[in-house]
Amino acid sequence: MSFSKPNASPATNTKNRVSPSPGSGLCVVCLDGCIGFCEVAKSAIRGRELIYPQPYGKVVAGSEKDYPIDFSHFNIQGTCVGAVGVEADSDKATFPAVDVSTEVGGKYKIKLDVPFFTGALGSTDVARINWEENAVGAAICGTIVVVGENVCGMDHKAEIKNGRLVKSPEFERRINSYKRWHNGQGTI
Structure with missing residues (x-):
């Protein structure tokens, strides 16, 4: 079906x-x-x-x-009282005190501060124009930012020698914008 x-x-x-x-x-x-x-x-x-x-x-x-189901079919029966893992004090049980960190990978783990990562931002103008905001946000959050598969192929300033990519200013821009804000968790 x-x-x-x-x-x-x-x-x-x-x-x-x-x-x-x-x-x-x-x-x-x-x-x-x-x-x-x-x-x-x-x-x-x-x-x-x-x-x-x-x-x-x-x-x-x-x-x-x-699909015959959507998020409106789910009810999260939360509560606004009590605390788990921290003292039940409104000055101590705050959002920054919550730990949602995780790790992904097999033998070599990648530590993440948050349990999500970005979708692939590829070779379109939409992705190129909005890359900086997404990369910086992912770096600050401590998660993975995903570079799309055809960024270098669509980079008009890319240099290819002997069938190998030797330089792609657009790819370098994307990597560096993430690295400038990288907090040590997550990756590209």
Whole structure:
């Protein structure tokens, strides 16, 4: 069972002409001569232009999956009285006194001050423009910041010699902006 909406999405500016088949996402009546509203037809005509949401580099796209459950179905039955691990005194039981640190990894552990890390921020303009804020925030929080896989490939000032990357100013900028604020926990 899939909760995806296959073959049509506002992210790729595609839609079905008529109701889609749940298995393929193709229109239940795929019409010969259709001008191609769906992802299959548009990608056949426009190629890789349809791989990424448009305009590329200017948008952040979310999933259209509609699961039959969401966070509103969860109730956290917390309490505002008592304390565990610290004296039940409002001057001592404060947010900074809470320890949510953890570690990740197998043989070689990475210590984190908080139990989360960033999503990959890759080669889009959105990621490039907002990198500094995300990297500094992750460094201050003591967590992992993830550099996307194609940053060097999209860096117009990158230098490649003998099939190897020898310099990427954009990659260096991203690494250094994290390192300037790194508190010793977390990593890149």
